[in-house]
Structures are given as structure tokens and as C-alpha cells.
Amino acid sequence: QTLSLSVTPAQTAAWRKQVFEQLNERTKREMDNFRHYEQAVEQSVWVKKGTM
Amino acid sequence: MADDKDVLRDVWYGRIPACFTLHQDQVTEREAEPYYLLLPRVSYLTLVTDKVKKHFLKVMRAEDVEEMWLEYEGTPLKWHYPIGVLFDLHASSSILPWNITVHFKDFPERDLLHCSSNSVIEAHFMSGIKEADALKHKSQVVNDMQKKDHKQLWMGLQNDKFDQFWAMNRKLMEYSTEDGGFRYIPFRIYQTTGERPFIQKLFRPLSADGAVHTLGDLLREMYPAAVTHEGAEKRLQVVIHGIEPLLETPLQWLSEHLSHPDNFLHICIIPVPSD
Numbered sequence: 001q002t003l004s005l006s007v008t009p010a011q012t013a014a015w016r017k018q019v020f021e022q023l024n025e026r027t028k029r030e031m032d033n034f035r036h037y038e039q040a041v042e043q044s045v046w047v048k049k050g051t052m
Numbered sequence: 053m054a055d056d057k058d059v060l061r062d063v064w065y066g067r068i069p070a071c072f073t074l075h076q077d078q079v080t081e082r083e084a085e086p087y088y089l090l091l092p093r094v095s096y097l098t099l100v101t102d103k104v105k106k107h108f109l110k111v112m113r114a115e116d117v118e119e120m121w122l123e124y125e126g127t128p129l130k131w132h133y134p135i136g137v138l139f140d141l142h143a144s145s146s147i148l149p150w151n152i153t154v155h156f157k158d159f160p161e162r163d164l165l166h167c168s169s170n171s172v173i174e175a176h177f178m179s180g181i182k183e184a185d186a187l188k189h190k191s192q193v194v195n196d197m198q199k200k201d202h203k204q205l206w207m208g209l210q211n212d213k214f215d216q217f218w219a220m221n222r223k224l225m226e227y228s229t230e231d232g233g234f235r236y237i238p239f240r241i242y243q244t245t246g247e248r249p250f251i252q253k254l255f256r257p258l259s260a261d262g263a264v265h266t267l268g269d270l271l272r273e274m275y276p277a278a279v280t281h282e283g284a285e286k287r288l289q290v291v292i293h294g295i296e297p298l299l300e301t302p303l304q305w306l307s308e309h310l311s312h313p314d315n316f317l318h319i320c321i322i323p324v325p326s327d
Contacts, residue, residue, distance in 0.1 A: 015301040016056075019310075022295035023062040030148065030294065034069035037090045037149075040100035041212040 059309045063293055064214045066093035068139050069149040072104045075123075078156055080111040088149065092212060093136030093293060094313050096177070097122055097129055098167040099210060108154055116156065121164055123153045128163040132176050133242075137318045140291045141242050145325040174206050180314030181205060184238035185224055187254075188315070193224050209313045217313060224315055225308050233257030233304040237265075239317040241275055251275065257304035267306060268299030278321050291320045 067090040074084040087107045091100055098120075105120050122129045129138050129152070143150050159166075167173060181202075185194035194202075201220050208217025227234055234257055241251040251274050257265055271278045271290065279299065280286040289296055292310050303317075311317045 015298040018298045019059060019295065019301065022297075023059065023293075026066065026294045027062070030069065031067050031090075034067075034090060034149065037069050037088050038103070039067075039212075040089045040091050040103065041095070041210075 056305075056309060060218065061214060063310060064092075064094060064217075066136060066293060067091060068093055068135065070152050071149040072101075072107075072122075072152050072154050074108050074111075075153050075155045078108075078112065078154075079116050081113060082111050084108055084111045091135050091150075093134065093139070095135055095209060095212075096131050096133075096173050097135055097138070098131040099170060099173050100135070104154060108156070112156065118157050119159050119166065119168075121155050121159055123155060124151070128160045130164060131167050131173070132165055134312045134314070134318060136293055136312075137242060137320060140294055140320040141244055141322060144291065144294065144320075144322060170210070174210075177206060177209065177314055178202060180316060181224070184311075184315030187236040187238045188224070188227075188234035190235065193226070197223070205313070221313070221315075232262070234307060237270070237303050237307045237317065238311070238315055239270065239303075239307070239319060241271075241319045241321060243275075243321045244323075255303070257302075257307070265303045266299060267297055267301045267303060270303055271299065275321055286324055289322050289324055291322060292317065 070089050070091050072087045072089065074080065078084075085107075087104050089100075089104065091097075101120070101122070109117060122131075124138075124142050127142055129142075133141075139150060165172075182191065182194050185191050197220070204216060204220045207213070208215075208220070236254050237257055239252065239255065242249070243251075253274060255265070255270055255273065259265060259269075267290070268279060278288045278290050280288075290299075292306070297306065297310070307317050
């Protein structure tokens with residue numbers, strides 16, 4: 001269970017908005033021009049265990 | 053307005069484009085082409101660079117190959133720090149992709165830990181989780197987990213499985229309503245200069261009178277120079293996952309949403325770029 005932090009809505013809006021906006025900017029800055037790059041970790045990993 | 057859960061996904065799926073180049077002193081049988089990869093910010097270099105290693109081994113003689121290590125502009129990159137921390141600390145003002153130099157000899161023993169296999173990274177990662185839970189819940193949550201639960205956290209990180217990781221990690225993020233937060237906030241403050249690699253002390257999410265502690269409160273106590281006074285020129289940036297949260301941001305919220313998978317809030321203090 002989580003507790004809502006006791007800050008006023010106005011304050012909440014400012015710091016939370018800043019985090020959301022900056023994460024979006026970070027995605028644009030660091031990823032948008034590089035989506036054609038290979039992922040270091042493949043998204044669908046099949047691990048087969050056992051012996052041949 | 054986006055949901056707080058979106059922050060967890062954004063943090064998890066943060067990627068840094070990198071260009072790996074073999075160091076000029078390495079002897080090769082034919083020319084070594086650079087290798088381009090998107091690196092997960094929350095992972096570890098030695099965990100996600102198998103492809104880089106294989107790529108360069110193809111052009112090298114086996115006798116010239118020792119343990120691989122990586123460097124950026126003369127700084128050996130510590131694999132035991134999260135990738136995003138290394139980038140924010142050493143390279144955030146550089147032009148992307150991040151140019152990383154690959155070495156297979158002259159391992160810098162004084163700067164780097166050896167990493168012979170993924171089990172070394174797993175042990176390091178799990179010790180971080182355990183240390184963080186000791187601070188947050190006196191180790192009660194991590195000790196109540198089974199071995200397979202610990203494995204689930206590790207496998208989630210290793211295979212980049214957000215849902216698998218968070219199905220277990222959410223337990224490490226719980227706290228009782230009456231406590232109002234964790235016992236202590238697991239954090240590390242990094243700087244590029246100074247004798248100590250990072251600052252880590254005990255700090256509670258709430259003050260003695262129950263007021264919410266913010267990022268600014270933490271910095272004023274741990275690293276006052278990082279807090280710019282009104283009217284003064286800003287010299288240092290406080291960076292977490294490549295962003296600069298406002299100093300008013302509650303520390304408990306940051307710990308729950310911007311911690312790395314090892315459950316620590318990794319905070320980088322870097323000089324403002326001079327352009």
C-alpha cells in the first residue's frame with residue numbers, strides 16, 4: 001500500500017510535471033535518431049535448456 | 053497527465069546509443085569495424101556487451117585477447133555502476149552516439165573490478181538489492197523472499213523483462229501508511245572529482261516532525277554546493293536518469309520511481325556544460 005504524499009496539488013503539479021516532461025525530452029534526445037540501432041538485449045529471448 | 057507508472061517504464065526503457073571502437077593498440081588480422089548498440093540505462097556494461105566482444109574477437113588472434121574492458125576518453129568505465137550513471141557522470145555533454153573504446157589488454161587493475169562471468173554481476177546486483185532493503189525495511193522484505201524470487205529480479209534485469217522484474221520489485225517498494233515512507237532512503241551521490249567515489253549516508257524520507265524530505269533537503273545536507281542559491285550562477289547539475297528533477301521533488305517518491313533496479317537512487321553531480 002502506498003501513501004499519498006502530503007504536498008499541495010500546486011507543488012505536486014510542478015515537480016511531477018517536470019519529471020514527465022524531462023523524461024520525454026530525454027527520449028527525444030537520446031533515442032529518436034537512433035531507433036535503427038540494434039538493441040543490446042533482444043526483446044524476445046528464448047532460452048532453451050537441456051542437452052542435445 | 054501521465055500516470056506515475058509511466059515513469060517506471062520510461063526509466064526501465066531508457067536507452068543510450070553507443071559506438072564501440074577497438075583501441076588502436078590492439079593488433080588485428082583485419083580492420084575492425086565499429087559496432088553500434090542501444091544500451092539499457094539501468095543495466096551493466098559487461099551484461100549487455102556480449103555482441104561487442106564477439107564482433108571484435110572475429111578480427112583478433114586468440115593470443116592477443118585478455119579480459120575485455122571499456123573506456124571513454126581515457127576514463128576506464130566501471131561495469132559495477134549502472135550504464136546510465138556512467139553516461140550521466142562522464143559523457144552527458146558529449147555528442148551522441150556515446151563513443152566507447154574497447155580494450156583486450158592492459159586491464160586497469162586500480163580502477164576496475166574483474167568480471168569473469170555474469171554470476172559476478174548477479175552477485176553485485178543482489179548485494180545492492182539486499183543493502184537497499186536493509187536500509188528501507190531492515191532486510192525484512194528481501195529475507196522473506198525465496199531464492200526463486202531473487203532469481204526473478206535478476207532474470208528480469210538480465211533479459212530486459214519489465215513486468216517480470218516489477219512483479220517482484222513492487223514488494224521491495226511497499227511501506228506502511230503509518231510509517232509514511234521507507235526507514236531510510238537508499239541513495240548514492242556521485243561526482244567526477246573528489247577522493248570518495250560516492251557519498252552514501254543515512255537519510256530519512258520524513259523529518260522528525262513528519263514533514264516530507266525533498267531532493268533539496270538531501271542535497272543541502274550531503275552536498276550543499278549542488279544547491280544553487282537565488283541569484284547565484286548555477287555551476288552544478290543534479291542528474292538522475294539523465295534528467296534534472298526539481299529540488300522540491302519528495303525523496304520518497306524519487307526513491308519509488310527513479311531508483312535503479314538495485315533499489316538505489318543514483319544521483320550524479322556534474323558541472324554545468326560550458327558550451
